[in-house]
Amino acid sequence: xxxxxxxxxxxxxxxxxxxxxxxxxxxxxxxxxxxxxxxxxxxxxxxxxxxxxxxxxxxxxxxxxxxxxxxxxxxxxxxxxxxxxxxxxxxxxxxxxxxxxxxxxxxxxxxxxxxxxxxxxxxxxxxxxxxxxxxxxxxxxxxxxxxxxxxxxxxxxxxxxxxxxxxxxxxxxxxxxxxxxxxxxxxxxxxxxxx
Numbered sequence: 067x068x069x070x071x072x073x074x075x076x077x078x079x080x081x082x083x084x085x086x087x088x089x090x091x092x093x094x095x096x097x098x099x100x101x102x103x104x105x106x107x108x109x110x111x112x113x114x115x116x117x118x119x120x121x122x123x124x125x126x127x128x129x130x131x132x133x134x135x136x137x138x139x140x141x142x143x144x145x146x147x148x149x150x151x152x153x154x155x156x157x158x159x160x161x162x163x164x165x166x167x168x169x170x171x172x173x174x175x176x177x178x179x180x181x182x183x184x185x186x187x188x189x190x191x192x193x194x195x196x197x198x199x200x201x202x203x204x205x206x207x208x209x210x211x212x213x214x215x216x217x218x219x220x221x222x223x224x225x226x227x228x229x230x231x232x233x234x235x236x237x238x239x240x241x242x243x244x245x246x247x248x249x250x251x252x253x254x255x256x257x258x259x260x261x
Contacts, residue, residue, distance in 0.1 A: 067099050067102065068099070068102055068103050068106045068251075068252060069099050069100070069103045069117040069118075069252070070117070070118075070252045070253055070254040071103065071107060071112075071116050071117060071172050071173055071251060071252065071253050071254070072115070072116055072117065072118050072173055072253075072254050073173055073174075073175075073242050073243070073245070073247070073253050073254060073255040073256060074173055074174045074222070074224075074239055074242040074243060074256075075239070075242065075243035075255075075256040076118075076173075076254070076256045078115050078118055078119075078120055079115055079116070079173060079217070079220065079222060080220045081115065081120045081220050082218070082219055082220050083113075083114060083115055083119075083120045083121050083122045083123075083217075083218040083219075083220075084120060084121055084122065085121075085122050085154045086121050086122065086123070086153065086154065088192075088196040090121075093153075093194070094194065096114070096119070096123065097123065097125065097151050097194055099117070100112050100114065100117060100123070100124075100125045100151075101125050101127070101151075103117060103251075103252075104125055104127070104172075105127075106251055106252075107172050107249070107251035108130070108251075109172045110126065110127060110128050110129075110130055110131060110210055111124060111125065111126045111127075111210045111211075111213060111214040112124065112125050112172065112214070113214045113217030113218055114218075115217050115218065115220075116172060116173050116217060118254070122153065122154045122155060122218050123151065123152065123153050123154075124151070124152050124155070124214035124215070124217065124218065125150070125151050125152075126148065126149065126150055126151075126152070126207075126210050126211065126214060127148070127149040128145040128146075128148045128149075128206060128207055128210055129145065129146050129148075129149070131145045131206050132144075132145035132146035141205065141206075144205075144207070145206060145207070148207055150193070151193065151194050152189070152191040152192075152211070152214070152215075153191060153192040153193065153194065153196070154191065154192050155189055155190065155191035155215060155218070156189070156190045156191070157187065157188075157189055157212075157215055158187075158188040158189060158190055158200065159186075159187060159188040160183075160184040160186075160187050160212065161184055161185075161186050161187075161188075162184050162185035162186040162204070163184075163185055164182040164183060164184055164185070165182065165183070165185055166180045166181070166182050167180065167181060167183070167206075167209055168180050168181075169181045169209075169213060169223045170223075171213070171222065171223055171224075172249075172251070173222070174222065174223070174224060174239070174242060175242065175247050175249035175253070176238060176241075176242075176247055176249070177224070177235055177238050177239070177242075179223070179224070179227055179231055179235070181223050181226050181227070182226070183208070183209050183212050183213075183226075184208070184212070185204055185205065185208065186202065186203070186204040186208055187202065187203055187204075187208045187211060187212060188200065188201070188202050189201060189203070189211060189215070224239070242255065243255065243256050243257060244257045245257040
């Protein structure tokens with residue numbers, strides 16, 4: 067089922083999400099719905115708070131990045147095969163040089179800005195069968211994981227911008243809160259709540 071994506075300004079996006087137990091009700095359905103919602107919005111990652119659930123889950127499928135012809139064949143293959151769900155993740159390490167990439171977010175439509183993130187990470191998480199993993203990632207995969215992990219901590223990519231950049235996008239962010247933005251996917255705006 068395609069879920070509405072929560073728009074910028076909703077308090078759920080600022081909460082630190084909570085861990086879930088293995089027997090969490092409807093876990094498989096939630097994961098399936100998150101993938102379906104993400105694909106419907108042409109996203110490469112989606113965190114549970116973005117669909118109104120303050121729980122520590124995010125889904126990633128970096129296949130769309132694999133179509134970038136500037137990448138090596140090896141990198142394209144790695145990106146085309148990367149599809150995972152991360153449950154109760156903990157970021158162990160972020161290391162290496164910070165590098166810039168133009169990021170967007172399904173909860174913040176029509177806003178894209180350059181963001182600096184570490185090139186390499188180590189993350190511990192559970193898969194959908196609640197098997198525990200500790201893995202290292204780098205490049206675009208590490209970046210997408212860091213972006214989605216931030217959502218679980220109540221952090222948005224706009225928080226990483228300079229004060230000047232934040233001022234320049236104030237009107238766009240207000241339009242999202244007011245429900246004046248019209249992405250081509252289902253959204254729930256804070257201004258529309260309670261009506």
